[in-house]
Amino acid sequence: MSNLTFTMIKPDAVQDGHIGAILAKINEAGFRIKAMKMTKLSAEKAGQFYEVHKERPFYGELCAFMSSGHIVAAILEKENAVADFRTLIGATNPANAEEGTIRKMFARSLGENAIHGSDSDQNALIEGSFFFSALEQF
Ligand code: DAT
Ligand code: MG
Numbered sequence: 001m002s003n004l005t006f007t008m009i010k011p012d013a014v015q016d017g018h019i020g021a022i023l024a025k026i027n028e029a030g031f032r033i034k035a036m037k038m039t040k041l042s043a044e045k046a047g048q049f050y051e052v053h054k055e056r057p058f059y060g061e062l063c064a065f066m067s068s069g070h071i072v073a074a075i076l077e078k079e080n081a082v083a084d085f086r087t088l089i090g091a092t093n094p095a096n097a098e099e100g101t102i103r104k105m106f107a108r109s110l111g112e113n114a115i116h117g118s119d120s121d122q123n124a125l126i127e128g129s130f131f132f133s134a135l136e137q138f
Contacts, residue, residue, distance in 0.1 A: 004034065005081040005118045006127035007089075011069030012112040014038075019072055022102055022115065026076065029088050035132040036074040043067040049130060061111055075128040075137060082124055085117045 009022050026033075041049065046066040053059050078084060090101025094113055097104035107114035118124035128137070 002121040002124060003077055003079055003081050004121070004128065005031075005076050005078075005085045005124045006116075006131075007074050007076060007085065007118075008066075008116040009072040010112065010114055010116065011065060011071060012108045013106050013114040014070045014072065016106070016108070018106045018114065022106060023072075025088065025102055025105075026074075029078075029084070031076040031078045031081070031085065034075040034077045035128070035137045036072065037131070037136075038070055038072050039131070040070050041067045049127070058111065065112060073131040075124075075132060082118055082121055086119070089115050089117045 007026075009019055013019070013022060043063055046063040047054075047059075050059065050062055050066070053062060056062075076085065088102060090097030090103040092103075092113060093110040094103040094107035095110070097107070102115050103113050118127055
């Protein structure tokens with residue numbers, strides 16, 4: 001099993017000034033930052049990243065939102081990284097997220113939900129390499 005996951009702090013949380021608080025929660029939960037950068041996705045790049053959702057009714061809205069502002073992308077390392085990070089961020093809809101989770105604390109809404117976390121080891125590797133070359137991973 002891989003010990004890596006991939007995350008993005010989404011445009012809502014960057015605009016709302018939550019980068020520092022979210023990184024603190026990630027550190028406190030025991031994740032090591034293996035790669036990190038602030039960047040901005042074009043609509044086309046957002047569309048590629050979320051290609052698996054292309055048939056879903058919210059795909060257009062999702063790609064417009066994810067390309068609307070800066071994001072912070074990172075590869076994180078920890079034992080059981082994918083599952084533990086999903087627990088840390090909470091449910092997709094912040095209204096259903098547990099108290100103390102990143103989405104409960106910082107998300108605006110279902111569509112603008114503060115943070116991404118990979119859903120499998122395989123997708124963590126695919127998503128990490130979408131943003132970072134081997135030379136940018138430490
Ligand atoms: P998650 O980000 O929890 O893995 P997902 O992969 O099902 O959730 O969806 C990707 C993103 O798309 C999600 O973080 C927010 C947005 N989204 C999901 N369902 C939505 C919906 N019903 N309406 C609007 N946006 C939605
Ligand atoms: Mg997902």
